Amino acid sequence: MKTELLFKPAAAVSSELLAVFAVDNNTSKDKDAKPDIALLTSEDGLKKAASFVLSTGEFKADANETLLLHAPEGLKAARLLIVGLGKAGKATPHDLRKAAGTAARFAKPRGIKSVTIAAPATGFDAQMAVRAIAEGSVVADFDSDTYRTDRKDRSIESVSIVVPESFDKAAAETGHREGVIVAESQNFARTLINEPGNRMTPTILGSKAAEMAKEFGLKCEVYGADKLHELKMGAFWSVSQGSDEPPALIVMTYEPEGGASGPVMGLVGKGITFDTGGISIKPSEGMEKMKYDMAGGAAMIGAMRAIAQLKPKIKVIGVVCAAENMPSGKAQKPGDIQIAMSGKSIEIINTDAEGRLVLADGLHYARQLGATHLIDAATLTGAVAIALGQINAGVFANDNDAFQHFSNALEVSGEKFWRLPVEDEYREQIRSSIADIQNTGQTRYGGAITAAMFLKEFVEDTPWLHLDIAGLAWLDADKSWIARGPSGIGVRSIVEWVRSYAD
Ligand code: BES
Ligand code: ZN
Ligand code: ZN
Numbered sequence: 001m002k003t004e005l006l007f008k009p010a011a012a013v014s015s016e017l018l019a020v021f022a023v024d025n026n027t028s029k030d031k032d033a034k035p036d037i038a039l040l041t042s043e044d045g046l047k048k049a050a051s052f053v054l055s056t057g058e059f060k061a062d063a064n065e066t067l068l069l070h071a072p073e074g075l076k077a078a079r080l081l082i083v084g085l086g087k088a089g090k091a092t093p094h095d096l097r098k099a100a101g102t103a104a105r106f107a108k109p110r111g112i113k114s115v116t117i118a119a120p121a122t123g124f125d126a127q128m129a130v131r132a133i134a135e136g137s138v139v140a141d142f143d144s145d146t147y148r149t150d151r152k153d154r155s156i157e158s159v160s161i162v163v164p165e166s167f168d169k170a171a172a173e174t175g176h177r178e179g180v181i182v183a184e185s186q187n188f189a190r191t192l193i194n195e196p197g198n199r200m201t202p203t204i205l206g207s208k209a210a211e212m213a214k215e216f217g218l219k220c221e222v223y224g225a226d227k228l229h230e231l232k233m234g235a236f237w238s239v240s241q242g243s244d245e246p247p248a249l250i251v252m253t254y255e256p257e258g259g260a261s262g263p264v265m266g267l268v269g270k271g272i273t274f275d276t277g278g279i280s281i282k283p284s285e286g287m288e289k290m291k292y293d294m295a296g297g298a299a300m301i302g303a304m305r306a307i308a309q310l311k312p313k314i315k316v317i318g319v320v321c322a323a324e325n326m327p328s329g330k331a332q333k334p335g336d337i338q339i340a341m342s343g344k345s346i347e348i349i350n351t352d353a354e355g356r357l358v359l360a361d362g363l364h365y366a367r368q369l370g371a372t373h374l375i376d377a378a379t380l381t382g383a384v385a386i387a388l389g390q391i392n393a394g395v396f397a398n399d400n401d402a403f404q405h406f407s408n409a410l411e412v413s414g415e416k417f418w419r420l421p422v423e424d425e426y427r428e429q430i431r432s433s434i435a436d437i438q439n440t441g442q443t444r445y446g447g448a449i450t451a452a453m454f455l456k457e458f459v460e461d462t463p464w465l466h467l468d469i470a471g472l473a474w475l476d477a478d479k480s481w482i483a484r485g486p487s488g489i490g491v492r493s494i495v496e497w498v499r500s501y502a503d
Contacts, residue, residue, distance in 0.1 A: 001141045002158045003134055005176050006116070007169065010162040011045035011075050015116035018077035019103035020046055021096070022054070023088040023123075024061040037061050038088070040120035042164060045074050050082060062086060063095055064102045064480045077116065081106060085120075093124060093132040094414035100136030101481025104156055108141070113157040119164055119172075126167035127175035132414075133161050134179030135186075135492070136481060142187045144194050144485030181309045182495055186488035188212065189295075189302030193473065193486035197274030197291045202240070202322035205271055205294060206248035209301045209320065216308035219253040233361040235340040239354040240323035242278055242331025249362075250297075251369070252304045252318035256311060256502075264315045265498045266371025267304065268362040270355045270378035271297025271322030278351030279327045280334060292486060293355070295473035296377035297322060299490035306495045312502035319366045321358035325351070337435050341365060342458055345435035353439045355380045356451050360458045367462055373402060374464040375497060376455065377490045383447025384420075385471030392418035393472045393489060396452040399463035406465055409496035415489055417467065426453045465497070 010018055026036040037054045039047055049072040053059065059067045065084035072080040083099045083106075085091040091099075100117055107115045117137065119129050137159045145151050163172045192200065192208055206222035213220030224246045228237045233249075240247035250271070272293035276282060282290065297320035304318040332338070336348045341361045348357075355378045363374060384394040395417040397403035403419065410417060429450045432438035437457055441450030452466050472489045475482065 001138060001156050003138065003176065003180055004158070004160050005130070005172055006160050006162045008162070009043055009045070010041065010116065010118040011043055013076055013116050013160065013162060015077045015160065016112045016114050017079045017081055017107050018075065018116045018118065019081040019083055020118045021085050021099055021120050022061045022082050023085050023091065025088045027087050027089065035060050039082070040085070040122055041118055042121045042166070046118070049073055049075050049080055060084065064099055066102060066106055089123070091123065093128040096120065096124060096129060097132040097136035097414055098481040100133040101140035104137040104140035104159065105480060107156060108154040111154065114160070115156055116160045116162060118162040119167065121164035121166055127171040130161055130163065130172045130175035131179035134176050135183040138180060138183035139186060140481055142190055143483045146194065178310065182306050182492050185302040185306035186491040188305055189298040189491050190486040190488040192298040192301065193292050193295045193488070195291070197324070200273050200291070200294065201245045202248035202271065202273055202324060203246060205273060205297065205320070205322045206250050209250045209252060212301060212305050213252055216305055218304060218308045221251045223249040223251070231341055231365065232339070233341045233365070234338045235346060235357040236321050236323065236361040238332045238336070238338040238348065239325055239357050242328040243324040243326040245324045248322040250320040250322060252301070254304060254307050254316040256313045256315065260313055260315045262314060262503065263372045263501050264317065264370045265501060266366035266369070266374045267300045267316065267318040267494060268359060268366050268374065268376040269297030269300035269320040270294070270359055270376070270380065271320045272355060272358070273322060273324050275325045275352070275354065276327060278325045278354060279331050280351040281327055282352060289474060292474045293379050294322065295379050295469060295486065296467070296490070299377045299469070299488070299494060302488065302491040303494040303498070306491065307498060310495070310499065312499045314498065314502040316498055317366055317369050317371055319362045321362040323358055325354045340458065344437065344457060347432040347435040347438040349438045349440045353451070356439060356454045359455055363455060363458045367459070372462065373501065374459055374462050375467065375494060377467040377469055377494065379470040379473050380468045381448045381451045381470055384468040387420065387448055388418055388471060390471045392416045394418060394420050394448055394468040396420055396422045396466040396468070397464070398422055398456060398459065402463040402465055405500045406493065406497050409493045409500055412496045413492035415493045417493065420449055420452070422449065422452050422456050426450060430454055
């Protein structure tokens, strides 16, 4: 999909579909109050074309509500799509991102190939508005049905964003550029996550990362089992030992031009390309979903792709620990003791708690490579979805300043994460009678927290954030602005978090 900015009136743009946003100016809480719908444009031509239908009261401008007009009078576009943004003065750039996505996904099933979106002339900062529209429409273009032989290519060829006269041109251009880079990187992660286990082995994930790194000028090394043994990554190796597929330790490095002396950001992703549970095997119902157990790793590869293009003045190291968790005669067993790269001994209680094992070595290794700040992303626990549902993902932090940076990043990304605790009182849960720690909690309570406590053992005093995205990495149903399937959650926030530390 190609995107461009247009610096001319929307009424003068020839397009298959012109989308314009609308709000309800009647902000009274009374449910029976008549809506007072206004288009967010200063162009009289657009207002005139929509005036009759808006006066009927049938369109309420609820968030993501749509109304289509064919052959709108006085406009060059073949269709005018009005997209609701809710009550006036309430809409955020995140609502605008979704509404832009709604416009793009409205076009897709109708075979409309080129879409024009008029940025709202009032109520938004120029850079944020253009960025939100660019992100929303690029993210909306992704669909996950790639293996259907009857698949019709419904991808959108071009999205043109009409920039109102009141917007600063340079701000609009920056917003556009950043939005496209970040959203395309999110879609890149989604493409990786969407692949099934037989087509996305650790080795394949490694070669996809290397290919991406080559394209965008990152350094990338992909190591196999020998390197795990050399580094004494006993926790990581223990997960992969039951599989015929070799593990892959993926290390991507971004160095800003002219070098950097400040903080070094370490991005560590869980890349389990399929999680059967191992000897503690999962029930067969729903097991097919465990192909997305590498979504944290994919988020880091996607984030590195965006970072390579945005070029912040800060060094970034991306580490993805990729393995397949399988039962076999060579697989690890409950009760086994493994020695992590850090030297800590781990009693394996449940082989299905494998994500924390690969991350233990990944986090330690990232510190050894010089990371001064760590963030990990993982589909780590079912328990996080029990705690937070499928609206917020979980974020854990051992450092309030790092968390504050992340919280600011969420303001830009629009992704939803809720902080959960890591406190020493919980450590009791992972105490083992024969090793330093065990890989599951003594009870099922607070399962997302005990997993985070396990990881904390391997970051020591390095500022660290842990993102548990198990509940949000896969969407079970379509939304008007995003397709069902892999969501790509994490990419946008991780990129902003990294940028927030750059000079
Ligand atoms: N990959 C799973 C977590 C998961 C669950 C991801 C649902 C996505 C959706 C993880 O490896 C796992 O199996 N965790 C166990 C931990 C338990 C054995 C302590 C879990 O959540 O049940
Ligand atoms: Zn598991
Ligand atoms: Zn897993």
